[in-house]
Amino acid sequence: MPNQADNNDLFDNSSEVMVEANNLHKTYDAGTFQVKALRGVDLKVSKGEMIAVMGPSGCGKTTLLNCLSGIDSINQGKILIGNKPIHELSDDQLSDFRAKFMGFVFQTYNLLPVLTAQENVELPLLISGYSQKEASLKSRKTLATVGLEDWCGHKPAELSGGQQQRVAIARALVNDPVIVWADEPTGNLDSQNEEDIMNLITKLNKENKQTFILVTHSDNVGSKANRIVYMKDGLIDQKEN
Amino acid sequence: MKKLFGLDTDLMAIYLLGIFTIFAFIIIFQALRNPILVKLAVRNIPKRIGQSFLIVFGLMLSTVIIEASLGIGDTVYNSIKRTALESVGYIDETISSPQRFSDGRYFPENTIEDIDSLLENNPQVDGIISRISTNLPVLNTRTNRTEARMIIRGYKPDRQSSFGDIIALDGTIIPLVNLKSNEVLLNENAGEVLDAKVGDNVEVYTGKDKSTFTVKQIVQHGGLASGGDTKLVLMSLTQIQTLINKPKSIDWIGISNTGGITEGLDYSKEVTNILRTNLVDREIANQISNIIKENPVITDINNILIDDSFKRSNKLQTTVIDDLKLILKEIEQNKNSNSEKYFELIANQENVNGLIWILSYLEYTSEADSVSLLSPQLNKLIVDETKSGALKFAENIGSSVTTIFTIFGSFSIIVGLLLIFLVMVLLAAARSTEMGMARAIGLKRRHLVQMFIFEGSVYALLAAVIGTALGALVSLALVGLLKQAQGDIDDFPIYVTFTIKSLWIAFSSGFILTLITVGFSSYRISKLNIVVAIRGLSEELVKKQNPQFKANLKSLGISLIGPIITILKFKDNKFTINHNILINLIKFVTLFVISIFLWPFNILKQIFKLLAPINKQGWPLILIGIYVHRIGINIDNGTLFSIGVSISILGLGLALRRILELIKIQRSINHRISSTFEGLTFLLFYGLPFDTFESYTGELNTTPDIFVLGGVAMVGSSVWLIMNNSDLLLSASNKTFGRISGLQATFKTAVAYPLASPFRTGLTISMFGLVIFTLVIFAILNGLNNVAAEQPTRVTGGYDINASVRKEFAISLDEFKQKINESNSLELSQFEVITQSGSIASIAREKSGKEQQFKPLRIRYVDKSYLNTTEIKFSYKNPKYAKTDKDVWEALSKEDNLAVISSGAIPTDDPFDSNSNRFELAAFDVEGLNKDFWPESNISVELLPIQGASSPENIEIIAVLDQLVDSLEWERSAYLITNQSVANNITNNLEEYNNYNIKLSQNTKAEDVIPFLETLFIERGLKANDNLKEIEKSLQTGNAFNKLFQGFMGLGLVVGVIAIGVLSIRAVVERRKIVGAMRAIGYRANMVYLSFLLESLYITILGIMLGLGLGTWTAWNIFNSISKEVEGLRFDIPWINLIIIILITLFFALLSSFWPAKQASKIYPAEALRHE
DSSP states (O other): OOOHHHHHHHOOTTOSEEEEEEEEEEEEEETTEEEEEEEEEEEEEETTOEEEEEOSTTSSHHHHHHHHHTSSOOSEEEEEETTEEGGGSOHHHHHHHHHHHEEEEOTTOOOOTTSOHHHHHHHHHHHTTOOHHHHHHHHHHHHHHTTOGGGTTOOGGGSOHHHHHHHHHHHHHTTOOSEEEEESTTTTSOHHHHHHHHHHHHHHHHHHOOEEEEEOSOHHHHHHSSEEEEEETTEEOTTTO | OOEETTEEHHHHHHHHHHHHHHHHHHHHHHHHHOHHHHHHHHTHHHHTHHHHHHHHHHHTHHHHHHHHHHHHHHHHHHHHHHHHHHHHTTOOEEEEOTTTTSGGGOEETTHHHHHHHHHTTOTTEEEEEEEEEEEEEEEETTTOOEEEEEEEEEEOGGGGGGGOOOBBTTSOBOOGGGOOTTEEEEEHHHHHHHTOOTTOEEEEEETTEEEEEEEEEEEOSSGGGOOTTOOEEEEEHHHHHHHTTOTTEESEEEEEESSSTTGGGGGHHHHHHHHHHHHBOHHHHHHHHHHHSSTTHHHHHHHHHTOHHHHHHSOOOHHHHHHHHHHHHHHHHOSSSOOHHHHHHHTSHHHHHHHHHHHHHTTOHHHHHHHHHHGGGSBSSEEEOHHHHHHHHHHHHHHHHHHHHHHHHHHHHHHHHHHHHHHHHHHHHHTHHHHHHHHHTTOOHHHHHHHHHHHHHHHHHHHHHHHHHHHHHHHHHHHHHHHHHHTTSOOOOOOOOOOHHHHHHHHHHHHHHHHHHHHHHHHHHTOOOHHHHHHTOOGGGSOOOOOOHHHHHHHHHHHHTHHHHHHHHHHHOGGGOOSOHHHHHHHHHHHHHHHHHHHHHHHHHHHHHHHHHHHTTSHHHHHHHHHHHHHHHHTTBHHHHHHHHHHHHHHHHHHHHHHHHHTTOOHHHHHHHHHHHHHHHHHHHHHSOTTTTHHHHOSOBOOTHHHHHHHHHHHHHHHHHHHTTHHHHHHHHHHHGGGSTTTHHHHHHHHHHHHTOHHHHHHHHHHHHHHHHHHHHHHHHHHHTTHHHHSTHHHHTTOSEEEEOOGGGOOOHHHHHHHHHHOSSOOGGGEEEEEEEEEEOEEEEETTSSOOSOEEOEEEEEOHHHHHHOOOOEEEEOTTTOSSHHHHHHHHHHSSSEEEEOGGGSOOOOTTOOOTTSOOOGGGOOSSOOTTOOOSSOEEEEEEESSOOSSOEEEEEEEEEOGGGGTTSSSOOOEEEEEHHHHHHHOTTOOOOOEEEEEEOTTOOHHHHHHHHHHHTGGGTOEEEEHHHHHHHHHHHHHHHHHHHHHHHTHHHHHHHHHHHHHHHHHHHHTHHHHHHHHHTTOOHHHHHHHHHHHHHHHHHHHHHHHHHHHHHHHHHHHHHHHTTSTTOOOOOOHHHHHHHHHHHHHHHHHHHHHHHHHHHTOOHHHHHHOO
């Protein structure tokens, strides 16, 4: 099991504000022209909150998510996760941070097709230094939490869309992250599956008190969140919020 | 080089030109018809230079190997040819005595006048000359340099004119006729070895006497001054007759045909026939015809000669069979007196040997006996097509070298073709979306095939050009290694040669092979499902439709009238109709010709499709396999037998699948069981000891191709087994190496990905496996030769020095010892034992053997001292005479008419042994030989000297020498060792012992003694060898050849390395998004990098382990087979050699995946996650 004391160097779990973004700017260079994806975004997310980031296509939702989670860099501004300025971390430090404190759910699941459901869920644990035995135990337990205890040995190709997304959620949660980032988690699912997945997410948010930040187009998904943050043209739309 | 694998290379080049032209024409024609497709196809080549370079580099390997094999074959051929031509000069035919290797070789000088008369008015001959050639010790008195066996030749000076000028080093022409009686000429080699210059005095020793000559000139090689490595002293015939006291004698007549050095070859056969016809002993020839001309003998011989099964199963050459038919025809047509044609044909000793063989085969024993006894007397003088024979020899050696390299290189060629296949499949995978969209908007399947073929043609052309050039460079490197391997055996010059023909064969065959593989893989690729391709889904999601029988039957019907369909389609197709009539006509004719060319292939394809459902049941293949393997047994062909069994195994696998399907076994379990069965059965069949099936098949004839077939089958079946049970391997890997702390996450993905792609991974593992397999076998078998170094006594008999003199200068033992005693530089106490031996040529046959023909068998007769002191061992002993090796030698010393025989007389199934004229003991032609074997009845052999005795001498063979005794020799030979009384009984002219095996006392080294010994006996021309040094030299040569082959076959590893690189590049592209996700969940950049590297390493290691395991297994089988004949062999795995090979392979495999892995680690998560 990884040493808990290590966590404290990286992260302040006592802070009430889990995510704080100040004046975020992100610009993409597209050859001959530039695209300003974020133009001074300020955002605060409290611990245990579930927020939905919504807005029209191209407004910068996914960019915001990527920047806040550290998988994309910013040109200007500050990002504090548990008071930790992650924009100052190196690539390796960010990777470690994500492995220990974050979970990710993607629209297209992004499960490794060559691994079974259990092996996919084990990955974050193995990266964090768990032994194989510990990782197996924990991943099975987590898969049971999402109702897939009988599907541990199946590969993603043998699972339905809804089941795959559950596996992705289990992978996101297995290392007990403090934040879960979800980019269009129900985008590839039918309405029934969408409902099921959102119920699961809501349940987990309430039980585990983990902070959830979702990007979505779906009003149904948005309605399940504690708060909706609307974006437009790279900025938080103050009018809508 | 004229032949390759028995095929005429000129014809090969022409056929390849034809095929190349057809392919090029089809491609260009289609390209002109569809320029858009060409544009689509080739645009990717300049866009991805790195990838294109890698593809060309991988594709060219087959061409490199073919050109390297041809290049080294041409070099060897040309080197031998040039040396041969230099040595023989203008001499096209030679006449000599049948006893040319003994003192009986001289014949009257005036024989040449008979030859003159014979050829007087023949316009094909422009010169006849006589000579004596001998070898004698020569000393340069100024420099004290000696040569113990200098060749001395004396030619008739007034006949020199047609045999080329003798030219001094300074360019002046030196006619022999100008030589004074005390003057000689030295050729360059002789001058060098004696360190001589013009004016030096040289002493020529003739036993107790010596003669002194002055060096008039040192002359250039060529013509009568010979060449190559020959060291020659030239003088006039009269001088040499005086020197060796052979007045009015010669031992050789040379004939020059009209024309230059090579032009005269055209007349060689005719001139030879004229000579043979006239020099044959007609009385003896008539006696032979009388023996066979009566019925039923002549009828039976005629019938057997036209029997197809006899032609296939015997060892007689086709030319001999044809000549024998003509001989019988001549006999039948000229009952009263034989024709000139008959005498011409019967004069050829090969034909007589063939006749004796057939008479024995037909069990006309007394007739065979009679002809055998007459045969040695048939030719008073032997006529040889010297130059033609020398060139044939050069051709055979060159062709054999190329064949050997090509056979062993064929693994690498196959691996190269696998890479082409892999590359095309990966290219297709990269463009699946694009291809799906192309099909969706209206492109047909054949358009996809064409696009790939267009692109593949460019790669194939570039690969063929670069491969041919690189192959030429590789052959230069091989020549360098060959020179090293040759060592200091002799100063044989090597002339690097490249011929246009070989370059063309390499280029065109490389191009054609590549294109065929591209075509085949394009066809496979084009069978995509449009939706699956566009959406990037898995092919397994699409259920394959089984076409209906009726639909297939209809397709077959259409294919039968293929060309007519082409005509109708052309007529109806508006797009091919052009307003220009001429262009229409050209298009029509071209399309029609192409359809005719493809017609039979289309019909075959439809037949296979129609029969596919039946074939899938397996039983047709089982039956076909049984039929084929029975044919293999009947015609004694091991390869065909193996192919037949393989087909049956495939059929059994299919049948098993069908049965499991019928009993409703789940598909995945069915597949696993059937695949495991197929893989294991193949592996066992090819992996079991070679004699496992002999109780059923008997001992089958095998050729070198069985080695290739077996290797490919073993590797292929192992890969099939592994990839169809990959989950077990995955589990085992994760449970072992996957537990290493810190590596767990990276290892998991590193092994899961390759095992989830069985086709790509299987191909790559096969590539490494095949090459490592051959390298391991070579390395292990080369180590077997070390037994000679480890147990030298088994080779040397315990003797330190082997010395010899010419028979005429034989030294008695007393004289030998006396001289040593009297010398200042040697002491008798240094010599523990001095033994003597001599040898005579004879012909022999086994009394109760299958063949009644007498074959050459040399007799070594040894003195009592040898019999008492030799430590030579035996592989087989007659228990009646001996329990131990010592007993055998004792029996030989006590009883007359006993002998032991060399292991070369044991029949062999070595596919590389082709000498059919070697004496073999039929009593040992049994299965399951072991060291306790001895035939129930005694082995009795009849011996005759080469010429002259009327009745044979019978001796009994009581043991077979240890195989190791002759391990230093290049080829197997048969000879007897016996005591002097046996030799005495065979010939009246027994010479004294002229060979000495010497054991030195302790603390005396051979290298210290030999120089003094040679100087002491210089006048006798004594040559001495250090036995241990000879063993060492032989091992060094063997090691050098091993390195040569290893280096050559190691080229195949380059293919494997490139495959890894290509796979890695492709993997990075395919997994871009997943890598983004991995980075998002916490993989560090270096973990991604490590994951890709580990993946490459894993595949490489699997291939290496496979090759290592299978190679060791096969080497073990070979070792077991050889060790039955050679005692004391040890099976040693040369770990250091193998570790070096493995480390080099791993290093380059890692190197080739270094850049793709780096690229993967630099993938930016956010960008990758957006990537669709």
